[in-house]
Amino acid sequence: MKTLARLCASLLAAACVSSPALANTWPNKPVKLIVAQPAGSSPDTTARQIALKLSDVWGEQMVVENKAGANGNIGMQAVATAPADGYTVGLGVPSNMTINPFLYKMPFNPLQDLVPVAQIGSVPFALVVNPKLPVHNVKELVAYAKSLKGEMNYSSAGIGNIGHLAAELLADRGGFSMHHIPNKGDAPALQDVMAGQTQVMFVGIPAVAGHARSGRLRLIAVGGTQRLPAFPDVPTIQEAGAAFNDVVIQGWNGIVAPVGTPREVINKMAQDVAKVLDSKEVRDQITTSTGLVVKVSTPDEFNTFIRAEFTKWGKLISALNIKVQ
Structure with missing residues (x-):
């Protein structure tokens, strides 16, 4: 119900603002990027590199905030329950997007409460x-x-x-x-x-x-x-x-936003991430510091990828009855 209410509220807010206006005015204040892993971790390093470059593109600061704990669930819950206005997003990784739902009782559903924006890369x-x-x-x-x-x-x-x-x-x-x-x-x-x-x-x-x-x-x-x-x-x-054939094992990360975030904002953010990752200097910097192989994607491509990973790991965890002790 909370998700439905937030979605309706976001759609209503979006209806009051024309698409061109959204595209031209967002962002007009700092954007928070929540990382559900500790400072200094590989995902945190990637997030800070991307945030620095996006800040240059936007002329508004992207601020990285670490919210570690509960195998990433604490940080991603903060993203899922944030206002769906494009000013709070998160860094999704396999554990908190495609594995935890089958191992923990979670207060949110990553496929229902979060919207994929852009994959950054894979390892x-x-x-x-x-x-x-x-x-x-x-x-x-x-x-x-x-x-x-x-x-x-x-x-x-x-x-x-x-x-x-x-x-x-x-x-x-x-x-x-x-x-x-x-x-x-x-x-x-x-x-x-x-x-x-x-x-x-x-x-x-x-x-x-x-x-x-x-x-x-x-x-x-x-x-x-x-x-x-x-x-x-x-x-x-x-x-x-x-x-x-289906044994493809990779870590990955990418930006996700609360469900209901206006599509115009999602698209602009994805385009700007792609613009940042188009720089060989940025790609080399990310690969050298984290081992991440940069992968540019659209929101729909990232969504398809996440759902495929969700299904793969969910079936395995269920079939083998894997439980967190």
Whole structure:
């Protein structure tokens, strides 16, 4: 009911202002960008880089506000319940947009209460193993895991994160099982793999690139739809066969707004984000600092992408009965 009331109010307000007027006058005061992760995190770094450039384009400041906690739910609830006037938006990431709804009792629905504006980019995940493991590709990993009959361990940064779900998706498609060893963050989880306490892990490529080059980890596949220029000899998971066609593992982020935000504002914001990301300097800066591969999208394209991710992870979580303990 609250969502319906806010939507009606926003539509009424929008009806009182012509489209040209909105396009010409927004923004005429600072815009708040809420980041549901702590300051200094990769999403926060990306948000601040985008905010700085949008401030230049608009002549009005975009202010980044960190609201971390509850795996991102606190910050995104603040976005979902903000006035739908274009002056409060948020940075959506996989956890708070497509995974949390299946793991937590949430006070808002990201698909109903938030509107996609523009994707900023994505980070392909890497599938790494301890270098002593006798596997060099996905097919060998599947065969080896089957021979151990569920005794192989894999690390993740915690229950319900992408690394956890990615490993379960790979095991499901490969017809084998592994034992999950959750940790408190990527760094300690990677240390477990390198020490041999666990054998396998999915993690964003920036976190493991150096370890892979040094030989402390073996990078056997990447989770994107194409090979990475930095590791041209490493295949994608999809190259392992048709059973793995839907095993596309990537982190991503993008701007979302409260439902009911006038479409003219959504379109202008998306166009301005695209304008900012059109700069090679900005793209290189984002990629260098966060590992994010810049991806420009329209609001509709971003919406389609989010809903596909929502469906994929929702089906997996439900099928495997994954729960936050």
